[in-house]
Amino acid sequence: MRRGALALIPVLLAGAGLAACADSPQPRTLSVVASWSTDGEGDTEQERRRSSEAGPFLAVLDAFTKESKIRVNYQGTRDVSQVLRSGIDRGRPPDVAVLPRLNDLKTYVQSGDLYPLDDVLVPAEQPGLARQLLQLTPPRGTHARVYGLSVAVHAKSLVWYRADAPGGPTVRRPPATWAELVALTRDIEARGGVPWCLGMGAQPQSGWPGTDWIEDILLHRSGQTVYQRWAAGHQAWSSREVREAWQEWGALVGVGPGSRTPLLTNFDVAGRGMFGKAPSCFLDHQGSFIVRSYQGSDPDRPPPAVDFFPSPAFGPTPGVPVREISEDVVGMFEDSPEARKLIHFLAGEQARQAWREASGDLAFTLNAEAGPAYPDGLPRRIAQTLTTGTLCRDASDMMPAAMTAAFHSAVLQYLDDPSLLGTLLTELDIVRSQTGQDEWLGLPCLSPPS
Template structure:
């Protein structure tokens, strides 16, 4: 892509996002002016569409929206499809209403499988085209495909991904104080107590504030403990309600997380709910915190000039298993690309966004990863993201999608989030899980 084309795409996109306006891909005069600078070989089989418009919406905004748009820019130029993207943080709460009124975009980038199921169940979604399904069968594991297969019908391809359960730390502090990366949950607790006993600062820092989604970072803690302590089969039973939310094994996970999150000797319990999740780990940089539990995507929050590497300013290790050397078990998340209507141009865009070409371009833009097995992990923008792609591509990894994202919306994006807030502000574990269980749709 030429420098001119890149500027024309990215700078207006950032301005439009801030204003809440539609974000456009390269079309019209821009496409004609710069097409000679673009290698259209990867897009020859798609054909051309004479400026036909395809609208896309999702929760991706600001810098990440710029990177997303840049990832389909060459495709848009070569196929002459006018791709208009609108990013909004309210996508999850408004998309069903828009679909009901016939005002949904052509394509939605949906961050929760539970929301995909809701939209499909209400008849708002088109089944995925055969070309998209073929790409998913080739480039993703069956687990990823099943997350958007509802009652036997496949609705959409995965896009980006993340691995949760990372624990961020300062390599310099660990080296200076002789801390070792824990290999078991018991060792993680021992490390926590060691830091607390030294008295320089609290071991952990975190932030739970996220607007209407406040509390969601706490659900990630619970999910990690359910997977590690109870195992993947119990995890699956929990998210599908084959066992109740207040099952003793889930109570145990809450209590295990509570040993960290509700202990004022380990974390500032007074600021947890009011601290924005984006700022939750930044105290590591000034030496007033040692450990922060957050996903691989947290890397973008460290800011310019911060090196993410084993010998850098910050790095991360995965929350360890119960026993050292056990099977690698991780939770994670991602987005699903679905369609609210169909046309040849929409099919072309969906097919591109489900391809290894798109996934590779997006990873090269930086700050994220994909579980697409056609991506070269070495091209990720940091050693941590390279490791994350390798974990996602490893057939021996036990991967489970974020539990709250799989649960019905009344639970996963409502009572579970709210329950975390109540629990962290003094509620008992039993009252919390009982309340969430009572909210499960019958």
């Protein structure tokens, strides 16, 4: 009997182990929504996934799953706001969303749909993290709390050009002032070239490349105080400063009936005209993310012979550098241990490294500690633009949705018919006056890291 009883012990222990495994809860599968498309090229699903716009972020999610054993379902959509609102209204929001529009953060804080992250993201635990955190005061709150983590930042005050343009003008000495940029534009025209690569298409938000132009000109022409007032709804669209920013853009790029092509061209296609045997354009005003479009669908393909110079100052001598940026910000819409682990992971160096490697060192954050990790050349220079000047967030990203939509529409109409400017600015002021002040997000510009 004793021998038989002892023989049963391994079986009983194995059964107990199986029961324990059966009883242990499995991590929930997380749902994540962001704006990056998963449409890529290649013969296999892995190749298409890797070459897609979302490829670098998917590599980060894969690294998270490998470490945590928590699976993630990713949904890429151009209209994150609509998908997110639909999920919230149905009571089934994603666990985590990456918001390309900063004002959405405020909208969801006010509605109570976004969870604070104060106990998930602690700056004292991670060097350089503080600049990545977005704090807002909740309704009926007495102090600001952390609701967003900036996981990607894009330098926008940049003008790109092909360094080896055949048979055409080359930017031998980047313009240091606006007057020099105008002179370069006219020189290209005199040589028979088309100076600017213009593409306004970006469904469902066509027109935003033009808003970037106007924001950038206003920032450099009138300074960050006027820019911040305007971004927060305190500066009239019909004011002299804002009106002249539109006019400066129109005079530089040549708006009017001949501008039909930019209205029909996507923003990520326009700049490729620089790389033909006979370039169809020579300068592209775009954010740092555009380099991936220049590369095509192969993330391992080295960037073409492209370079950039910062948007120049309007004064006779350059002052302290000031640049416009945009951000992709993570928010938590379902509070769970798994969601918290993902957001904590996204704030760390392991996520930044995975993102850099998968993007060919063309992924950047506001974390100043990450700067030295970039190799010499284009990646290091882009990273330096984010640490050596004052950074002002994209104004239209901080405006209420109705104001931003009206801004996009006005850009398209002005590009087609500049004589409408006065009417368009009046209409924009009407939208501004009908928008509650509590709907605006007036985030301050960021000083260079100390």
